[in-house]
Amino acid sequence: MSDSTAIANGAPEAHGITHGHGEHPSYQRHHFESVAQQADATNFAMWLFLLTEIMFFGGLFTAYLIYRNWYYPAFVAASHQLNVWWGTANTGVLISSSFTMAMGVWCAETRRKSGLVLCLVLTFLLGLVFLGIKTIEYSEKIEKHHVPGFHYSVQAFTNPASDPDTYKEYKDQPMPLDMARHTEIYFFLYFAMTGMHALHMIIGIAILGFMILKARTGAYTGGHVTFVENFGLYWHFVDIIWIFLFPLLYLISRHQ
Amino acid sequence: MSSTIVSLPDQSTARIPKTNFITKENGLLSWLLTGDHKRIAILYLISITFFFFIGGALAGLIRLELLTPQSDLMATDTYNKVFTMHGVVMIFLFLVPSVPATLGNFLIPIMLGAKDLALPKINLLSWYLYVVGGILVLYTMISGGVDTGWTFTTPLSTHYVNTNVMSTGLAVFIAGFSSIFTGLNFIVTIHKMRCPGMTWFRMPLFVWSHYAASILMVLGTPVLAIAIVLVALERTVGIGVFDPTKGGDPLLFQHLFWFYSHPAVYIMILPGMGVISEVISTFSRKRVFGYTAVAFSSVAIAVFGFFVWAHHMFIMGISNYAMLVFSLLTMLVAVPSAIKIFNWTFTLYKGSITFETPMLYAFGFMGLFTIGGLTGVFLGTSGTDIHLTETYFIVAHFHFVMVGGMLMAFLSGIHFWWPKITGRMYPEKISQLAAVVTFIGFNFTFFPQFILGTLGMPRRYAAYPPEFQVLNVFSTAGASILGVGYLLPILYLTWSLKYGEIAGNNPWQATGLEWQIQSPPLTENFTVTPIMDHEAYDYEWLENEKAKEVASVG
Numbered sequence: 001m002s003d004s005t006a007i008a009n010g011a012p013e014a015h016g017i018t019h020g021h022g023e024h025p026s027y028q029r030h031h032f033e034s035v036a037q038q039a040d041a042t043n044f045a046m047w048l049f050l051l052t053e054i055m056f057f058g059g060l061f062t063a064y065l066i067y068r069n070w071y072y073p074a075f076v077a078a079s080h081q082l083n084v085w086w087g088t089a090n091t092g093v094l095i096s097s098s099f100t101m102a103m104g105v106w107c108a109e110t111r112r113k114s115g116l117v118l119c120l121v122l123t124f125l126l127g128l129v130f131l132g133i134k135t136i137e138y139s140e141k142i143e144k145h146h147v148p149g150f151h152y153s154v155q156a157f158t159n160p161a162s163d164p165d166t167y168k169e170y171k172d173q174p175m176p177l178d179m180a181r182h183t184e185i186y187f188f189l190y191f192a193m194t195g196m197h198a199l200h201m202i203i204g205i206a207i208l209g210f211m212i213l214k215a216r217t218g219a220y221t222g223g224h225v226t227f228v229e230n231f232g233l234y235w236h237f238v239d240i241i242w243i244f245l246f247p248l249l250y251l252i253s254r255h256q
Numbered sequence: 257m258s259s260t261i262v263s264l265p266d267q268s269t270a271r272i273p274k275t276n277f278i279t280k281e282n283g284l285l286s287w288l289l290t291g292d293h294k295r296i297a298i299l300y301l302i303s304i305t306f307f308f309f310i311g312g313a314l315a316g317l318i319r320l321e322l323l324t325p326q327s328d329l330m331a332t333d334t335y336n337k338v339f340t341m342h343g344v345v346m347i348f349l350f351l352v353p354s355v356p357a358t359l360g361n362f363l364i365p366i367m368l369g370a371k372d373l374a375l376p377k378i379n380l381l382s383w384y385l386y387v388v389g390g391i392l393v394l395y396t397m398i399s400g401g402v403d404t405g406w407t408f409t410t411p412l413s414t415h416y417v418n419t420n421v422m423s424t425g426l427a428v429f430i431a432g433f434s435s436i437f438t439g440l441n442f443i444v445t446i447h448k449m450r451c452p453g454m455t456w457f458r459m460p461l462f463v464w465s466h467y468a469a470s471i472l473m474v475l476g477t478p479v480l481a482i483a484i485v486l487v488a489l490e491r492t493v494g495i496g497v498f499d500p501t502k503g504g505d506p507l508l509f510q511h512l513f514w515f516y517s518h519p520a521v522y523i524m525i526l527p528g529m530g531v532i533s534e535v536i537s538t539f540s541r542k543r544v545f546g547y548t549a550v551a552f553s554s555v556a557i558a559v560f561g562f563f564v565w566a567h568h569m570f571i572m573g574i575s576n577y578a579m580l581v582f583s584l585l586t587m588l589v590a591v592p593s594a595i596k597i598f599n600w601t602f603t604l605y606k607g608s609i610t611f612e613t614p615m616l617y618a619f620g621f622m623g624l625f626t627i628g629g630l631t632g633v634f635l636g637t638s639g640t641d642i643h644l645t646e647t648y649f650i651v652a653h654f655h656f657v658m659v660g661g662m663l664m665a666f667l668s669g670i671h672f673w674w675p676k677i678t679g680r681m682y683p684e685k686i687s688q689l690a691a692v693v694t695f696i697g698f699n700f701t702f703f704p705q706f707i708l709g710t711l712g713m714p715r716r717y718a719a720y721p722p723e724f725q726v727l728n729v730f731s732t733a734g735a736s737i738l739g740v741g742y743l744l745p746i747l748y749l750t751w752s753l754k755y756g757e758i759a760g761n762n763p764w765q766a767t768g769l770e771w772q773i774q775s776p777p778l779t780e781n782f783t784v785t786p787i788m789d790h791e792a793y794d795y796e797w798l799e800n801e802k803a804k805e806v807a808s809v810g
Binding site for chain 1 (some may be wrong): 447
């Protein structure tokens with residue numbers, strides 16, 4: 001438990017072992033011996049949940065690893081279709097949102113109500129900005145028929161000159177159809193991984209909305225910060241997933 | 257010489273405690289919205305029993321069809337659906353939650369001296385997810401079933417069959433989260449909710465084995481979830497991940513699926529092993545021999561269990577080197593399993609053994625699990641596996657482990673803790689009979705299948721050559737005996753709810769914390785937080801306690 005939590009809990013019952021029911025703060029569930037135990041247990045549970053999330057994404061990362069090894073040229077050419085600047089901007093947005101979230105946790109721990117509300121609102125907005133940029137990127141893929149399964153088109157890879165914007169920048173050689181077809185696997189991974197990530201963002205933003213309403217009533221600034229803390233962990237986790245997705249999907253050929 | 261250790265209170269004066277977790281609140285809502293781990297365990301017990309009988313009825317249909325060589329009772333595609341649903345129901349809706357979600361849920365907090373699991377709401381949520389998964393499976397059955405086998409093998413499941421793969425997949429996905437939440441709850445509880453003095457090596461082995469199984473649930477199940485999501489996307493959208501015509505690889509599905517589904521067999525068996533440790537110790541009045549070794553063998557099974565999945569794929573075109581490595585790793589799992597069997601045997605050595613029903617089931621477990629485990633070594637050897645896989649040998653192997661092992665352990669545990677859960681004893685004689693009937697019926701059903709398998713009868717076909725009929729008739733006859741063996745407990749356990757003898761706190765004179773409190777327990781389990789001041793399975797401590805009690809009453 002961090003020092004600031006200890007400050008937040010403040011009251012002596014955080015360290016006691018046995019108490020009568022009368023002494024418990026209202027947010028302590030009946031089956032815990034102390035607030036410290038409750039915070040400890042829910043925190044640990046959150047870490048475990050994030051572990052299951054890692055395993056969940058792990059399946060996709062495994063698929064990525066295998067197919068990238070098999071179809072490297074297709075992956076390089078397909079990644080050129082992504083806009084690195086949008087990707088970088090989104091990385092910046094997410095990292096900023098992680099910062100505001102961390103500040104939010106700190107505000108909750110030090111019982112700064114208006115600071116907490118401000119931080120949560122900023123996180124909320126940055127999350128929406130991320131999704132907005134993602135929508136722009138997705139719609140571009142839809143226009144170019146790069147969504148796997150829906151009239152997928154390999155034209156941009158068999159004949160790169162047909163896609164002047166990308167061609168100007170990368171000067172890709174035309175690929176034989178056999179390899180060009182495998183770009184569909186890349187785009188499947190792109191949509192599956194970023195889509196799963198975006199789904200986590202949407203869930204996170206929904207919870208943030210709920211938290212903003214509760215934070216305004218002072219629910220998290222009365223010493224009971226576990227929920228904010230655990231949500232912070234979740235938000236940082238989603239952020240870290242993106243930190244892996246960005247180089248894997250956007251920057252494949254950048255080291256050459 | 258006394259042949260029993262049962263010590264019941266004087267039946268003429270004994271009463272079930274007025275206040276307990278069952279009588280505390282009344283009404284359906286008090287059950288459906290409960291946070292009490294004991295009530296949730298009972299909700300689980302009722303629902304898994306329901307699905308067990310559905311799965312059992314499907315098994316009965318399979319055996320009836322196989323009574324004759326021709327496919328005459330049902331059409332061949334109906335047969336495919338029946339065995340698929342049998343597998344899905346039995347694995348995801350019965351075996352995976354069987355011991356952990358019922359007995360584990362009920363006992364782990366009590367064994368640790370806690371008032372509840374760490375996350376009661378998540379516990380209730382896990383039951384609701386299970387119910388939603390179950391309803392989806394029922395919907396699948398009513399709306400025409402699914403015929404991929406419980407393994408959802410691609411590209412059959414993604415490209416070729418036109419049955420309810422989606423609803424089954426969704427059901428398994430949701431039921432999977434129910435199991436993730438159960439496992440997560442157990443791990444948190446075991447780490448953070450132990451009472452003062454309850455060190456890791458004072459925990460009952462039941463808790464250790466659940467800890468190991470929970471690790472598997474938490475790390476394995478999400479991989480199954482993503483595999484199923486990919487199957488669903490492949491089937492609906494055609495993303496190409498498992499489609500060779502688009503450059504995808506169906507084998508990748510096998511890797512992802514078995515990465516969960518092999519550890520899943522340890523999710524199923526480990527909690528059963530925990531039950532056996534408790535029962536063997538209690539009914540031979542001895543501390544489990546090599547406590548630490550048994551505890552760590554559970555963890556070892558969990559760890560090794562993650563690195564053997566490709567032995568399900570020996571005939572699917574993985575490389576020879578992969579085969580070699582996975583073959584070796586598979587055999588390594590036999591070591592911790594054998595440690596358990598040997599330690600239980602040594603626990604029996606010079607113990608004061610009595611033969612109450614849980615002990616009979618435990619003996620059944622030890623014999624049948626050993627056979628199931630050893631035949632697993634044949635299958636882990638790639639040379640013999642190529643001959644035996646996809647035959648009835650493999651069917652017999654996993655039924656020996658799952659039915660002969662896990663189901664025996666489940667019944668053993670249900671009988672063992674029945675007095676604690678309900679406050680009443682089951683009728684001893686008839687339940688001993690049921691245990692013996694189950695054992696005989698089981699062997700009749702599944703032993704012939706080993707022979708059928710080595711003779712080359714393939715699994716998953718409705719028809720077979722006439723020369724296999726004799727053994728199949730044996731197997732079907734055995735299945736009907738087995739059916740009686742499973743019906744009996746349902747009848748007499750229900751009977752005992754009202755007419756069973758009052759059990760008192762500790763009818764077995766067992767040492768666990770759960771036996772030191774009233775039966776059925778209070779909602780908060782303990783009136784004061786217990787302090788663990790002795791090792792697990794310390795029968796001397798129990799004797800001293802009893803002596804003290806007598807002295808103070810006198």
